[in-house]
Amino acid sequence: MILGQQSGFTKFPCFLCFWDSRDRSNHYTKTEWPARDSIQTGFHNVICEPLVEPSKILLPPLRIKLGLMKQLVKALDKERQCFAYLVKKFPALSRAKIKEGVFDGPQIRTLLSDNLFLDTLNKNEPAAWLSFKKVVENFLGNHKSENYRELMADLLRNYEKLGCLMSNKVHFLHSHLDYFPLNRGDYSEEQGERFHQDMKGMEKRYRGVWNIIMMADYCWTLKRESTDNNNDKKRKRNPLHRSLEDERVRKSRLS
Numbered sequence: 614m615i616l617g618q619q620s621g622f623t624k625f626p627c628f629l630c631f632w633d634s635r636d637r638s639n640h641y642t643k644t645e646w647p648a649r650d651s652i653q654t655g656f657h658n659v660i661c662e663p664l665v666e667p668s669k670i671l672l673p674p675l676r677i678k679l680g681l682m683k684q685l686v687k688a689l690d691k692e693r694q695c696f697a698y699l700v701k702k703f704p705a706l707s708r709a710k711i712k713e714g715v716f717d718g719p720q721i722r723t724l725l726s727d728n729l730f731l732d733t734l735n736k737n738e739p740a741a742w743l744s745f746k747k748v749v750e751n752f753l754g755n756h757k758s759e760n761y762r763e764l765m766a767d768l769l770r771n772y773e774k775l776g777c778l779m780s781n782k783v784h785f786l787h788s789h790l791d792y793f794p795l796n797r798g799d800y801s802e803e804q805g806e807r808f809h810q811d812m813k814g815m816e817k818r819y820r821g822v823w824n825i826i827m828m829a830d831y832c833w834t835l836k837r838e839s840t841d842n843n844n845d846k847k848r849k850r851n852p853l854h855r856s857l858e859d860e861r862v863r864k865s866r867l868s
């Protein structure tokens with residue numbers, strides 16, 4: 614991780630404070646957690662020095678949106694109509710991914726504009742879904758409404774009622790909402806989207822194995838692209854440049 618934090622289900626995943634991810638009973642009630650004044654290697658889930666100062670970390674709205682969607686879908690009743698509707702609506706997504714709430718930006722947009730989905734929800738689900746929709750439209754895009762704090766408070770209340778577990782991203786909205794305005798300028802969702810799509814491609818190519826070679830490969834793809842642009846070729850970006858892994862597979866087939 615960019616912050617040199619341990620991966621997996623860590624006790625202190627937040628880089629700004631000591632939010633205890635395992636202390637579920639306090640998640641939606643306690644907003645103030647002791648601040649991290651330094652990031653010390655070897656302590657509190659920090660495995661190495663961060664590459665970037667915490668004050669310079671950007672929190673891309675797309676990631677927050679994906680995170681909110683994930684927690685919401687995970688809390689939906691899997692035995693009911695709403696889950697069957699999602700399976701039917703997104704045939705390319707596996708049941709496991711839907712169950713885990715793994716959707717991308719375009720899929721979330723599709724669902725947000727689909728009023729039939731709302732009809733499949735019941736009890737506390739519609740309120741949570743509608744508040745998610747409001748937060749996406751009024752806070753996570755480039756337009757931020759005056760009443761965003763209210764919208765966020767509604768969302769958190771409705772998520773809690775629905776039984777959504779608090780993830781790191783939900784915690785950010787709960788405890789560090791002030792961190793956002795300083796961090797956000799005009800943001801092109803396309804950038805975040807492209808990174809997400811590229812990573813999906815890479816993941817497929819490397820068969821789900823995340824390693825240094827894959828990251829290096831990705832960085833080279835970006836570097837090649839920026840060199841192309843500097844040379845003013847304005848070539849359309851080809852996300853399927855032959856990767857090191859493809860090359861390795863190709864060579865092993867030839868030999």
Ligand SMILES: [Zn+2]
Nearest residue numbers: 627629630632
């Ligand atoms: Zn925190």
